[in-house]
Amino acid sequence: MQIITISRQTASGGDEIAEELANRLGLKLINRDFILKNWLPQVADEHQLHMLQQSSKFYTKAIDNKSDNNQTFADYIEKKLIELAETQNLLIVGLGSHVIFRHHPGGIHIKIAASQEQRIKKLNKKYGLPREQAERSIELSDRKRRRYVWRVFNEDWSDLTLYHISLNSDGLSTEQALTILMSLIDCKKENPEPLADPEKKEKPEKEKTEYNFAHPSEKEFAKILDMHHIKWKYEPTEFPLEWDAEGNIRMGFRPDFYLTEYDTYIELTTMNRKYVTEKNKKVRLLQEIYPHINIKIVYKKDFNSLIDKFELNGNSEEENK
Amino acid sequence: MREDERLGKIVLSKEKIKNRISELADEINADYQNKELIVVSILKSSLYFMADLTRKLDLPLKLDFLELSHSTNEDNTGVIRVIRDLEFSITGREILVIENIIKTGLTHSYLLKNLKARSPAGISICTLLNNTDKKLVELPIDYVGFEISEHFVVGYGLDYKEKYRNLPYIVEYNIE
Numbered sequence: 084m085q086i087i088t089i090s091r092q093t094a095s096g097g098d099e100i101a102e103e104l105a106n107r108l109g110l111k112l113i114n115r116d117f118i119l120k121n122w123l124p125q126v127a128d129e130h131q132l133h134m135l136q137q138s139s140k141f142y143t144k145a146i147d148n149k150s151d152n153n154q155t156f157a158d159y160i161e162k163k164l165i166e167l168a169e170t171q172n173l174l175i176v177g178l179g180s181h182v183i184f185r186h187h188p189g190g191i192h193i194k195i196a197a198s199q200e201q202r203i204k205k206l207n208k209k210y211g212l213p214r215e216q217a218e219r220s221i222e223l224s225d226r227k228r229r230r231y232v233w234r235v236f237n238e239d240w241s242d243l244t245l246y247h248i249s250l251n252s253d254g255l256s257t258e259q260a261l262t263i264l265m266s267l268i269d270c271k272k273e274n275p276e277p278l279a280d281p282e283k284k285e286k287p288e289k290e291k292t293e294y295n296f297a298h299p300s301e302k303e304f305a306k307i308l309d310m311h312h313i314k315w316k317y318e319p320t321e322f323p324l325e326w327d328a329e330g331n332i333r334m335g336f337r338p339d340f341y342l343t344e345y346d347t348y349i350e351l352t353t354m355n356r357k358y359v360t361e362k363n364k365k366v367r368l369l370q371e372i373y374p375h376i377n378i379k380i381v382y383k384k385d386f387n388s389l390i391d392k393f394e395l396n397g398n399s400e401e402e403n404k
Numbered sequence: 405m406r407e408d409e410r411l412g413k414i415v416l417s418k419e420k421i422k423n424r425i426s427e428l429a430d431e432i433n434a435d436y437q438n439k440e441l442i443v444v445s446i447l448k449s450s451l452y453f454m455a456d457l458t459r460k461l462d463l464p465l466k467l468d469f470l471e472l473s474h475s476t477n478e479d480n481t482g483v484i485r486v487i488r489d490l491e492f493s494i495t496g497r498e499i500l501v502i503e504n505i506i507k508t509g510l511t512h513s514y515l516l517k518n519l520k521a522r523s524p525a526g527i528s529i530c531t532l533l534n535n536t537d538k539k540l541v542e543l544p545i546d547y548v549g550f551e552i553s554e555h556f557v558v559g560y561g562l563d564y565k566e567k568y569r570n571l572p573y574i575v576e577y578n579i580e
Contacts, residue, residue, distance in 0.1 A: 103493075106493035106495060107489070107490065107492075107493050107494075107522065108521070108522055109493075109494075109495040109521065109522035109523035109524075172521075258491075261489070262488075262489065265486065265489045266485070266486070266487070269485045269486050306481055306482055307482060307510065308510075309481065309482070310474070310481070310482030310483060310484050311484060311510045311511065311513055311514040312513075312514055312517060313510065313513060313514075313541065342540075342541060345513075345541045345542060347540070347541060347542065349540060377542070379539070379540050381540065385508075385538060389508065389510075392474070393474045393476075393482050
């Protein structure tokens with residue numbers, strides 16, 4: 084699951100960016116308003132809800148003082164977020180979510196900041212707040228957020244190592260900020276790694292399944308498939324093509340790749356013409372015996388143009404398969 | 405061989421393209437009656453096709469653009485990514501993706517995954533040219549202008565090293 088968290092300074096434009104990003108990515112947007120409206124009324128009475136709206140400290144109070152269960156409002160929110168993140172891609176604004184999902188493999192953590200001057204201007208423009216009042220409002224609101232993260236998670240809100248990226252929205256339009264963030268999100272799709280966990284012991288790096296490719300061109304082709312996020316298996320099936328009188332398999336054919344999502348086999352023929360003819364014959368035979376099997380052949384010329392197109396350093400000329 | 409001598413015979417004339425686009429537009433107009441569309445052009449090659457096609461669509465629509473780029477990392481692994489993203493949210497909307505040519509379907513498969521992740525109401529694909537022979541992954545294509553053979557072609561948005569996009573017709577190009 085993809086979990087994007089956005090922490091933002093007050094009036095930094097972070098809320099607008101979050102809303103637009105959630106729209107474009109089709110992600111469910113979770114912020115404090117959503118929690119106050121949809122989740123907290125299930126466990127909080129009217130007075131508690133009022134306090135939760137006013138005070139960050141109140142989130143560390145036990146939901147039910149009378150019972151032995153010491154679950155706080157913050158615990159409850161964390162539990163609900165983790166549950167939801169198991170089934171849905173989310174964009175979460177604030178709530179210490181960057182700490183909750185700090186080590187989530189699909190987590191991307193963003194901080195949006197802006198200069199004091201810009202933030203004052205923004206509050207003035209949006210709510211007509213005079214300078215002094217805007218300064219006060221920024222100070223109080225930032226303090227609330229900082230204290231919440233400190234009280235609940237014992238983390239420093241301003242620690243930039245808690246985020247993959249920190250954007251200063253001064254001089255950046257929402258559109259420009261979105262372009263940068265979409266690009267980061269796209270990059271992380273290729274390499275979804277969580278932020279480092281200093282307390283966790285270094286695990287030996289999980290080795291990627293290494294295939295013993297029979298030919299360098301197959302390795303290059305696998306890269307092209309990976310590049311396009313196409314799931315594949317290498318030589319998973321051998322199809323019997325000829326049998327002797329006793330029913331023993333005399334000739335079989337094992338296509339190079341199987342594209343699992345497309346139920347399609349791919350055979351590369353980047354070799355001499357002599358072998359191509361032989362292989363074509365096998366493919367024809369396979370199609371006759373197994374008409375329901377989808378198989379595509381990639382010839383040397385097509386393979387080379389793919390390598391050129393995707394700017395990989397193919398080795399198709401190196402040796403015959 | 406001089407560069408311009410590499411241009412071969414015209415495969416699709418200006419007139420032929422124009423007529424076929426009118427037919428495609430009729431089909432799309434009929435299929436999307438009373439619906440709102442976001443038409444997404446895949447840059448850069450589909451630019452002319454989108455311009456000509458959408459001017460014949462009699463539907464309420466928005467135009468948007470998406471550009472993908474292929475590059476190679478230091479370890480020689482390939483990366484494909486969106487370098488120009490959509491302006492509009494497509495969640496819950498009907499999308500018509502405009503391509504100029506679909507060959508192997510590999511890039512197209514990535515594109516569809518990327519767009520589907522944004523939960524549109526529906527995605528249809530319209531390509532001017534489709535090369536069935538080269539297809540490695542079969543994806544549903546809703547509107548096809550022309551089926552073409554394996555010759556490399558340029559013009560009407562298609563390029564060879566960024567040249568020839570502005571030719572008003574589609575012509576074979578000898579890359580050997």
